[in-house]
Amino acid sequence: MTDLDRVGPGRPWAKGWRRLLLGSGMMVFPALTAVAVGGTVSGAAAVAGYAVVAAFCVCYALLVLAFGRGRRRWIAPLLAVMIALSLAALPFAHENAFFLATVVVSVVAILWRQHAAWAVATGALAALVVPWAVRPWHTGPGGFQALALVFTSLTCGAFAEIAATNTALFAARAEVARLASEAERNRIARDLHDLLGHSLTAITVKSRVAQRLAGKDLDQAVAEMAAVETLSRQALSDVRAAVTGYREATLAGELARGRELLRAAGVMADLPTAADAVAPRERELFGWVVREGITNVVRHARADRCSVLLTATSVEIRDDGTGGGPGGTGGGKGLTGDGKGLTGLRERVAAAGGTVEAGPLDPRGWRLLVTVPQNGPGREDDEGHRGTP
Template sequence: MSAVPLVPEDPYPVSRRWRLTGWLLAAVWLIFLNTALDTALHQEQVWRRVLGVGTLVAFGLGYVLAFEWGRLMRRSGRPIPSRRAWAILGGLLALGLAGMPGTGGEWMATLVFVAAAAIFLLPTRPAVVVVLLAATTPLVLGRLVPGWGPERTIFFAVLLASLAMFGVSRLAQRNAELQAAQAEIRRLAVAEERARTARDLHDILGHSLTVVAVKAELAGRLLELDPARAATEIADVERLAREALADVRGTVGAYRGVGLGTELAGARSALTAAGIRAELPDGLPELPAERDELFGWAVREGVTNVVRHSGARRCEIRVTATAVEVRDDGRGPVAESDAAGHGLVGLRERASRLNAGVTVGRRSGGPGFLLRVAVPGAED
């Protein structure tokens, strides 16, 4: 049927088995055209027989294509074009009427499918109007056309089919909404994973490259004054570069971990290379794995900021079972944007997973800057 458009591409591809099930769901109801088909096949005149069978076949194919088109439009979340829906219904009705010379009064069985298609393709109000017209037509024509008789069976079939199609259409709509929600969840998950990877790469490379830059600068100054010390610093630069590369690979592979003990050792090396006196704890309390990792990230971010921005001469790191502090005697970040950079954003995100608080700003009662991460119940 020319009025039926080509079936659009399914935006949520499914297996061939389930696609075939969708087609069968529409085609199986065509069994109710069997009486009209039997009437057409028993016509004495060949042209009536051919016309009746041909229009019924075209009607069935048009109905199945219309159902599949409407189903895919709903799956894609796109509105069904009103003009095209009316054109489809008009084409189906025209095929049913065209088959009357071959099917006689049995053509009215096609009204059941026209009503069901209206429920599936049209908004509620016009669909109800079509259903009422399709239901009353057999009763009216049965009284007006001699030999047809009132088709009460068609009347009830139209109402029942419309009610069943109403349930099918609502189910299709809910499935489309569910699939759209799932697609949005997948998109947000990908965005979150990208943000996590970007955050981790920033935290890892920001710290490592800062230390590499400081040590390279120190090696340059010592090259003539103390070549042996310069060679040691260059060896440290090479080691740090390899560790940074390993961390990046670990981040991409999602198996890298950060520990407080490792970060304290790295902090001592970075602070010493920058000419900042490091005051670190002699021992560490037993910490749960998640808290140990969070405190490690806090030390990494705090020391990176001290080396980059503070201009400090001394940096102190304190660790308790419930909190970690990185404090210095310098000027802190040179601008507010430095204090709220990507590293601290990432640290706050990690802290929020443990309901921990992050404090960053000027030290009270003295010069310098303070970064503090405390889990619930931490004492000031």
């Protein structure tokens, strides 16, 4: 298996001037071999030597073309022919034939980096030993050729490593963008669910109250419908703000809304009149908890009484209802009816490092408790701004 999976065609690094520059730059070595052929042999031997070098160049060009177009099955056969041609050039160029071996080893360093070490070692050793061992050549070890082989192949291998890293970076960047997009979609879906679940519940309750009052107290029925209009406008505003990411649920505002919603639903409300006991950084989170908890009470609890208890690190919502879970199973209530509210709330609280406890009370009722760490991140900054409980 080659490294084409990581640095193959279609990758940004393998296109354009980089590939052209690297590929054409390697043609210097066949050119040096061709010059050496003219200085070593003459006549028919020189023609044969030039033909070998030319065939090597053709094979190399075909290999670069196959690499660029993803024709993997041609890579190994062409490389094998290039090895044979570099060996065939030895009688004509002597030690300078190892310039062709430089090209071969560089290709191995790019495509089979796991085999690069032994290929470089073998090529460099051959460049040193063969010219010295063949006495008729009247030359010593090919030190220059060995150095050229080592440094060129190492450079090509480093280029391939950088290319693979860049490819991985492109892939990671695309994955980060995908995850960010998915997280944003989930955030919008969760926020829209939270916002509309509360607002539509309030609108439904007030609409029913207005229907009951229509034949008894027309003025009060008109007032309830005016409240419905106000809630509808507020819901629209909240949805727009959620989509743009600039809205927040304030604890004081949610307590006021919750008190009004419970009153309209005929539930006695025991809610704090202020949110000073809660650190400023927790008020938005606790606002969402109050919104979800009270919406759940109105929609599912069939309760007579609902209470909210606030401390610096917790918010607790209790009711004395008998309502069951989604679909009336009686197995426990899922916030806003389908369980998505509780899931979204758990995500919010988990992001703040807190915990959520939700379950039935004995003999009846339901309890939702959200607790955040007393010394969580950023809490120290809030100490100087915390009001008196």
